[in-house]
Amino acid sequence: MDKDAPDHVFLTPELIERFSRQILVKDIGVSGLKKLRSSRVVVIGCGATGTAQAELLARLGIGYIRVVDKDYVDISNLPRTHLYTYIDAKQSIPKAIACANRLSEIDPTIHVEPVITRVTPDNIEDLVRDVDLIIDGTDNLATRFLINDVSIKYGIPWIFVGFSSWYGQVFFINPGKGPCLDCIIPRRILEREERGDACEVLGAVNTAIALVSSIAATLALKHLLGILNDYNTLYVVNGKRLEIHHVRIERNMDCPTCIHRRFEFLAKKGSRRGATRICGSNAVEITPPVKTSLNLEELSKRYEPGKILSVNKYTMRIMVDDIVSIILFNDGRAIIDGVNDEEYAWKLYRRYVLDKMGLGG
Template identity: 40%
Template sequence: MENGLQRYSRQILFGPIGVDGQKKLMNSRAVIVGMGALGTVIANHLVRSGVGAIRIIDRDFVEVSNLQRQSLYDEEDANNGYPKVIAAKKKLEKINSTISVEAVIADLNLDNAEDLLASFDVIVDGTDNFSTRYLINDVAIKYNIPWVYGGAVSSRGMFTSIIPGKTPCYRCIFPQVPLGLGETCDTVGVLSPLTDIIGSYEAMEAIKILVDAKTNPHLEQIDIWHHTNFQMDISNGRNESCPACVGHKYEFLDRSSEQQVIFSTLCGRDTVQINPRLKNEINLEKMAKRLRNSGDVKGNPYLLRFSPNEDLTLSVFKDGRVLIHGTDDPVKAKSYYTKYIGT
């Protein structure tokens, strides 16, 4: 066996991959969006499997609360406040020095998504919010790039592969962006074994795509606490009126679209306003009930004020508008919005 293949000998022994599949992996390019719990698992597997070039994208830094489930980081990373992609790159290069790992510290948005994603053979979802997934979906369809969706919160997770032109796209499966009541790891928690499982499934689907093998035709859903799993066959689930994969209207890449959210800094107030163009009334009572697990909540019939700590307050209005008090940085505000509001 060639010297460059020896480290992958056990993977090559698996018939559906073999030498030809391994060479395809070594000549492939993958991009992982999000280097949290899912992203670290995905990156670990793809690096060990020998995917030749991997770009990792994340806007955040390592915190102690990440260490329970984000498997590439340690206490030194958290104490130093390293950006996640920098800490991950250092670990991944120690695992496999023969491949290229590119770290990008960025908030994926409509201004940079095409530049950051368009040149890859597969996109893998390590994110924690819906809006970024719709953005990934638009880029994937526009540039005909397969991508793997995965999500995990509490004890429940799901994943599927999306192949433009062959499978339903993400927007076929989830036509509407959930507004205001989505559970997040910061409001209901998440179990570490769950993120390992879902991230591993995502990595396996990415490897299948890269070696031209058949991907899973299901939307797989599991609950590791209540011992349940469910397979939904989505192979015939394409929505013939889908604006994305049928109409080729990329609303999450279109600055004028109603799907966009406007982030604006309020002068002199250390506050960022987040204002969805598409107005939908939020049930403030339900949101208050969910947020009480994560901080202090006060409200009235018109708005609620949520404070996860003494330095930060979110004012949530019934029309979906949110004021993030305690920062003038739109990227940080978006991160808080994703953590606590959900999308």
């Protein structure tokens, strides 16, 4: 028996029956199943690649999966996103909740924890400190550099996953054993993204996403089983020509992050409040000045008939006009959909949310 197999995962008939095919695989076996069952993973971002990886990891039998996302399910997500349904989109269900619900339906014996939040320097340490592996399901470099900082600081491996159109890249970052993100991606690309030059929507093909996510989940599986030993290979995927190129990457021996341990992205603490344009979509996110807890179903009664397009425990969608709507979360955060102007978004938030709460002043 594998000496490394955790002994606190107890075999049950259902577990053996569920994984009866998987445990026949020589590299997995019952001891591998026990390792997976005792593993803890966080998926940051429940979009196209995040949900695809989360589904594979849940079906593999990972015992604990935390899923983190700030957004809600939109109908435009459905062609490329695993797990979500038309009903989730019509009800504007938060992605973290919809993702967690589906994973629990797949396997009710695993622990799935949804967290509805934007990942920031203020909260990322609490989100990742107790896991064995961080999965990248994000769509922007700023969050990836933040994940990279926290990964190197705490010695927690993470998997970088990027894609656009038919193409993707996957890289497993194991702190101290291979290059980190700051070794391989020039910061000028991040600076370009932050200036908004890279905010255009690039498009995506769901078959290429599945291919890229499958490579990432394979690396996660091998790592959690203890059989991954290559931390220098960048997998470059051409989903149109169906090619996977292995590109060898070396560490930057002067890397500010993994050599000099300067965690500049993690240091940018200080809650961001106010209105912010959301990269890649015609929307503005409003973070209220103070945190709150709203009973949305009660609040919905204060609006004129027909103004509330959907309401549930987590979100309420308020119609402004034919183009603009407000998705209000139960913590007071809102996404003003159909608006690019931050000042106008604030005005709408004040009129349609704060005034209804009696806080409009």
